[in-house]
Amino acid sequence: MLEVKNLTKIYEDGTVALRDVSFQVEDGEFLVIIGLSGSGKSTLLRCINRLVEPTEGEILWDGEDITSADPAQLRKIRRQIGMIFQHFNLVKRLSVTSNVLSGRLGYVNPWSSIIHRFPQRDRETAGKALEKVGIADQAHKRADELSGGQQQRVGIARALMQEPRMILADEPVASLDPVLAHTILGYIERMNQESKIMVLCSLHYLDLVQRYATRVIGLREGRIVYRGTREEIRKMTDEEFKEIYGEEAERISAGRREE
Amino acid sequence: MEPIPEIKIKKKKKRRARPKQGSTPKSIVSAPVAAFLSAIIPGLGQVLATQFSRGLLLMAAFFSSSGLLAWRVYLLAHREPTAMAMFSKALGRRPFFVGLVMGSIFLIWLWNIRDAARQTRPERRGGVGIFVLVVFVFFSLGWQISEINPYKAITDLPQALPPLSRVLWPWKAAFTYRTETVKAHANILIGCEDPLPQQPERGPGEPYLKSDPTCGELSRFDENNNVIKGTVLTIEGGNFEPNSEAQIWWVDSLGNEFRPRQEGQYVSVTTDSEGSFKLELVMPYRLTPPSARGRQIHKVEARQVERVGGPIPAEPLRLTISRMIETIFMGMMATIFGIVLAIPISFLAARNLMSGSFITMGIYYITRTILNIVRSIEPLIWALVAVVWVGLGPFAGIIALTIHSVAALGKLYSEAIENIDRGPIEAIQATGANRIQTIMFAVVPQMISPFVSFSIYRWDINVRMSTVIGLVGGGGIGFILVQYIRLLDYRAAGIAVWFIALTVAILDYVSSEIRSRFV
Ligand SMILES: Nc1ncnc2c1ncn2[C@@H]1O[C@H](COP(=O)(O)OP(=O)(O)OP(=O)(O)O)[C@@H](O)[C@H]1O
Ligand SMILES: [Mg+2]
Numbered sequence: 001m002l003e004v005k006n007l008t009k010i011y012e013d014g015t016v017a018l019r020d021v022s023f024q025v026e027d028g029e030f031l032v033i034i035g036l037s038g039s040g041k042s043t044l045l046r047c048i049n050r051l052v053e054p055t056e057g058e059i060l061w062d063g064e065d066i067t068s069a070d071p072a073q074l075r076k077i078r079r080q081i082g083m084i085f086q087h088f089n090l091v092k093r094l095s096v097t098s099n100v101l102s103g104r105l106g107y108v109n110p111w112s113s114i115i116h117r118f119p120q121r122d123r124e125t126a127g128k129a130l131e132k133v134g135i136a137d138q139a140h141k142r143a144d145e146l147s148g149g150q151q152q153r154v155g156i157a158r159a160l161m162q163e164p165r166m167i168l169a170d171e172p173v174a175s176l177d178p179v180l181a182h183t184i185l186g187y188i189e190r191m192n193q194e195s196k197i198m199v200l201c202s203l204h205y206l207d208l209v210q211r212y213a214t215r216v217i218g219l220r221e222g223r224i225v226y227r228g229t230r231e232e233i234r235k236m237t238d239e240e241f242k243e244i245y246g247e248e249a250e251r252i253s254a255g256r257r258e259e
Numbered sequence: 260m261e262p263i264p265e266i267k268i269k270k271k272k273k274r275r276a277r278p279k280q281g282s283t284p285k286s287i288v289s290a291p292v293a294a295f296l297s298a299i300i301p302g303l304g305q306v307l308a309t310q311f312s313r314g315l316l317l318m319a320a321f322f323s324s325s326g327l328l329a330w331r332v333y334l335l336a337h338r339e340p341t342a343m344a345m346f347s348k349a350l351g352r353r354p355f356f357v358g359l360v361m362g363s364i365f366l367i368w369l370w371n372i373r374d375a376a377r378q379t380r381p382e383r384r385g386g387v388g389i390f391v392l393v394v395f396v397f398f399s400l401g402w403q404i405s406e407i408n409p410y411k412a413i414t415d416l417p418q419a420l421p422p423l424s425r426v427l428w429p430w431k432a433a434f435t436y437r438t439e440t441v442k443a444h445a446n447i448l449i450g451c452e453d454p455l456p457q458q459p460e461r462g463p464g465e466p467y468l469k470s471d472p473t474c475g476e477l478s479r480f481d482e483n484n485n486v487i488k489g490t491v492l493t494i495e496g497g498n499f500e501p502n503s504e505a506q507i508w509w510v511d512s513l514g515n516e517f518r519p520r521q522e523g524q525y526v527s528v529t530t531d532s533e534g535s536f537k538l539e540l541v542m543p544y545r546l547t548p549p550s551a552r553g554r555q556i557h558k559v560e561a562r563q564v565e566r567v568g569g570p571i572p573a574e575p576l577r578l579t580i581s582r583m584i585e586t587i588f589m590g591m592m593a594t595i596f597g598i599v600l601a602i603p604i605s606f607l608a609a610r611n612l613m614s615g616s617f618i619t620m621g622i623y624y625i626t627r628t629i630l631n632i633v634r635s636i637e638p639l640i641w642a643l644v645a646v647v648w649v650g651l652g653p654f655a656g657i658i659a660l661t662i663h664s665v666a667a668l669g670k671l672y673s674e675a676i677e678n679i680d681r682g683p684i685e686a687i688q689a690t691g692a693n694r695i696q697t698i699m700f701a702v703v704p705q706m707i708s709p710f711v712s713f714s715i716y717r718w719d720i721n722v723r724m725s726t727v728i729g730l731v732g733g734g735g736i737g738f739i740l741v742q743y744i745r746l747l748d749y750r751a752a753g754i755a756v757w758f759i760a761l762t763v764a765i766l767d768y769v770s771s772e773i774r775s776r777f778v
Binding site: 049051075076077078079080081083085087088089090091092093094098102103104105106107110113114115155158162168 | 680682683685686687688689690691692693695696699700701704705707708
């Protein structure tokens, strides 16, 4: 179980990105975070694995306080949290296999890993992970030779390699076309359902939210302004969805985001 | 919802309506006034018609071109007492140049007056055609100032062709042959007192020389400095190299050798197909010192210089190759030193790494400025400095190239660091990787290709530069190239030029090949 208590993030330039955010996520839940651009979704997700240092508040995961973990503990926590990014964040010049294997970095011997040596067992798992996301034939290509959808699959395979207990997905399909969105979210959902992995995912399109979320929180200007269960979100109309997004909602009405 | 004033909300930039075209402020003078002012100071009318850049440009063009013309006129006729006299003298000496430029400036002046009047009207029409004339004026001035002379280039070409052809095809000087001298002699007694001199022994097949007679008198001068010819010797030789030249030498009783002349020419013969020859030789003039009194035996000798073995590289070729190697290594060493020094410096010059505090930002700006200054000074200038510092030779060249490389690479590397993508770094950190793993997985792969490609590129430049850095004493092949040119040894210079061209071409290919593999 993940408990976020009174989380506040103020960036160095004074921007308040999160204001006193509190919520809980049970194991096996698929929590979707919605909110306007700049409402603090990324900041929230990044605070959980401390890519961003929270200013105030606590994040407890099965009772362990992530916010006060020392660097060694933090690495142990991070290796159990897979992260999927909007822009995939693969190491472009490395091969697909190396990118997938990098998911094991928190587990393997650091010295042999820096010369890209991984245990045979990990190499086999990497192959299987790529098979699972359907791009085993691309294993030897360089990451930047793949299409966007393929790159995101590599991102998912990398997260799979971590044998994660939690997935943080920051707009995982925002830079992919709608058809691919379901494929990618399908993989994440499978991980969520088969292995009871907790998923925290930010999304923009109502239909996707309705299809995948088991619970939803809405952010606006760094505050939680909406909490909804699976049933509530299913019943939600476009108009209500827009309400969460506030006055500027018209721009998102077609289910398309304006950047 | 209650307002939360402290929270910054990113607002979309609203597009502000652009000011409409043509709403420049109105002219502050009337058309005639503008024309009048522009007649006195070209461009002034336009400026007062609020067409500032147009007016200032015209002003600058008019005054600088007239100033330059005045300077050239002065140089052409500075002895004349008055300006008018100078001008007419200069016009006489260079009618085409002075007339053309003068006329064009006058046209510009006229046009400018009309333009000033037109610019006061609200529609502000007026072409930019006149600036073609301005460019033409500067072109004519430039032609004269930089002493361009195509006529000379053509008429002097025939003179330049022989040395040029030697530079273009220098290989005659590239190889020599080891030689061996084949010789045979006959002994000649001065004054025919018995007994006649013994002749050297010879084995079968060895070259020989026979003289008839084997004694006689040397040529002498009488009291009136008239030549009294000596005895004529009939000389016969055999077993020499067939069909080649043999030189005739004379060796006096003291062992001094010289080549006798007949009718002003050194005596030499060409052997027949059997290697034999026959010629007549007047015994030469030789002043024998008093100490050599008594029986004197001189020698007449035939010598042939013969090639042995295949061609061997001649001095210029050997020197060129060794200097070329030196050059390539100079470039390589400078590149290595440059890379090693540039890496730490590039961290200081990378904005994203140094944006932490005011102090680090200060260091960033200082480093950037120094790099820019150092880089803008050519390696040749650095070589002059380095020669003063460590003396002539390749080390000075290496110092010069290193200094320049550090600055150039420091800038390129720091830009590569600035362009690094944070995304993969975060992704790797998020897997629980430690610092070293993050660097090896996310940073190094991003850096390696720009580092390699910049370094190879720099090596390429450094080798090119090291071929010319010798011109100012910085060692390498340029050093011998200038020497050869000063000694007018165009073939040797040609060899050096060929090697430079060859090396640069190979290097070009190799470096682009390596870079394309890495990028
Ligand atoms: N590194 C940073 N430094 C300063 N301010 C930041 C930083 N990162 C984000 N912010 C600010 O924090 C606020 C929340 O940003 P965040 O990226 O979390 O929004 P988001 O909901 O993920 O938006 P989007 O949908 O556009 O990704 C924004 O106002 C943003 O400008
Ligand atoms: Mg975001």
